[in-house]
Amino acid sequence: MATAAHSPALGVDIGGTGIKGAVVDTETGELTSDRIKLPTPPGGEPDGIVATVVEIVEQLGAGLSADAPVGVCFPAVVKHGRTMSAANVSDRWIGLEAETLFEKALGRDIQFVNDADAAGYAEVRYGAAKDRGGLIMLTTLGTGIGTALIYNGVLVPNTELGHLELRGKDAELRAAYSAKERRNLSWRAWAKQLQRYYATLERLFSPDLFIVGGGVSKNYEEFFPLLELNTEIVPAALRNNAGILGAAALAVPGDPVEPPAPIAPPASIAPMT
Numbered sequence: 001m002a003t004a005a006h007s008p009a010l011g012v013d014i015g016g017t018g019i020k021g022a023v024v025d026t027e028t029g030e031l032t033s034d035r036i037k038l039p040t041p042p043g044g045e046p047d048g049i050v051a052t053v054v055e056i057v058e059q060l061g062a063g064l065s066a067d068a069p070v071g072v073c074f075p076a077v078v079k080h081g082r083t084m085s086a087a088n089v090s091d092r093w094i095g096l097e098a099e100t101l102f103e104k105a106l107g108r109d110i111q112f113v114n115d116a117d118a119a120g121y122a123e124v125r126y127g128a129a130k131d132r133g134g135l136i137m138l139t140t141l142g143t144g145i146g147t148a149l150i151y152n153g154v155l156v157p158n159t160e161l162g163h164l165e166l167r168g169k170d171a172e173l174r175a176a177y178s179a180k181e182r183r184n185l186s187w188r189a190w191a192k193q194l195q196r197y198y199a200t201l202e203r204l205f206s207p208d209l210f211i212v213g214g215g216v217s218k219n220y221e222e223f224f225p226l227l228e229l230n231t232e233i234v235p236a237a238l239r240n241n242a243g244i245l246g247a248a249a250l251a252v253p254g255d256p257v258e259p260p261a262p263i264a265p266p267a268s269i270a271p272m273t
Contacts, residue, residue, distance in 0.1 A: 008032055009069040009251050010060055012053055013115060013243030016040060016075065016088025019049065021056040022241070023064065024248035029126030031241065033060055044089030046096060050105045057106055071111040071247030072102055073118035075146075077158045081112055087144065111251035114158055116140055118246030119238070120148020121155050123211050125249050127237035134208030137161075137201060138236070141214040145172040145197075149205075155250075164200060171197050177216040191226035198229055211236050 012021040019040055023033035036056050041048030057070065075087040081099030086092075099112035120138035123129050129136045133152050140146040145162025148155065162172040173179060175197040180190040198210060210229070212220060213236035220235040227233065238245060 007068065007252070008064060009071060009248035010057060010064065011118075011244035011246070011248030011251070012056055012070070012072045013118070013247060014040070014049060014053065014072065014074045014089075015115070015243075016044060019052050019056060020240075020244060021053075021060055022244050022248075023060055024245055026069075026249045026252050029122070029238075029245055029249075031244070033063075035241070035244070036060060040089070044086075044093075046090065046092055046098075046101065049089065050101060053102060054105050066108070069111065069248070069251035069253065070106065070108060071113065071118070071249070071251030073113050073115040073243045073247040074098065075115050077160060078112055078114050079158065111247065113247060113250055114148075115243050116146030117148045117155055117157050118250065119146070119213060119236070119242035120150055120211070120246070121250055122238055122242045122246035123213070123236055124150050124153060126245055127242065128211050128234050129209055132209055135205060136209045136211065137205065137207045138211045138213060139198075139201075140236075141175070141177045141194075141212060141216050143176060143178045145176050146213075161201065164197075164204075166193075166196055166200065171200070177214060180216075187222045188226055191223045194223065195227055195229075198227060198231070198233070202229060202231055207231050209234065213242065 008023050009026050011024050017040055018037050020035055020037040022031045022035040025032050036059055038052050038056060041052060076083040076093060077085045081097060083093045083096050083098040086094050102110055123138055124136060136150045138148040147159045147161040149159045164171045166174050175193040210231050210233040217235040224233060
């Protein structure tokens with residue numbers, strides 16, 4: 001009998017414009033089905049989004065067992081299954097018992113997580129941070145700034161570090177890709193805002209690795225060389241599949257995959273006793 005790690009899981013990634021899903025081999029991080037993408041219903045209301053997710057799961061689940069793990073990621077802070085915010089979807093999601101809503105509609109238990117958290121976890125398991133230990137920070141630069149924080153393979157959920165204050169405003173108002181577009185900034189001018197943002201993250205968290213996602217990450221050669229950071233910074237590897245992969249992987253119970261080894265401290269630092 002296959003172990004949980006070898007069992008397929010189904011991942012669904014809910015966004016403001018589209019909802020996509022696929023069956024995932026959670027050992028390898030490969031899609032084992034076609035990826036289905038349907039438009040997010042106008043207004044992003046709960047009933048419409050739930051119905052669309054049910055349609056996707058029904059299409060993908062035909063060849064899966066009834067107890068196959070299902071993970072769903074959503075653009076909101078998710079606390080104990082409740083959506084505490086709403087990005088690019090209806091405000092009716094705020095405070096909603098969303099996990100229970102999806103489970104009732106699907107007739108099965110699910111794993112329900114924030115979308116940036118799912119993407120960050122996927123990059124650690126299968127992508128740019130595979131086999132890397134220490135503190136890893138994913139940032140997605142788009143309409144806003146989504147973040148995920150993973151330490152030695154363990155996800156710290158709902159960090160929302162795009163809302164750190166940067167010169168008196170939310171960081172995402174100055175450093176998200178939308179700020180570059182809105183203000184028609186050159187790569188160099190935008191990189192100055194990114195420099196302030198990532199330097200603030202360095203000062204507060206001393207990370208071992210930054211991963212940059214979002215559509216603009218494909219142009220990383222335009223702005224990475226303009227940053228002066230002490231932390232290694234790399235583009236995300238999984239692109240549009242990251243949410244699906246992370247949601248599916250997080251849905252597998254008793255994940256037997258060992259986390260990467262911690263990064264050893266410099267020899268000059270004596271261990272605490």
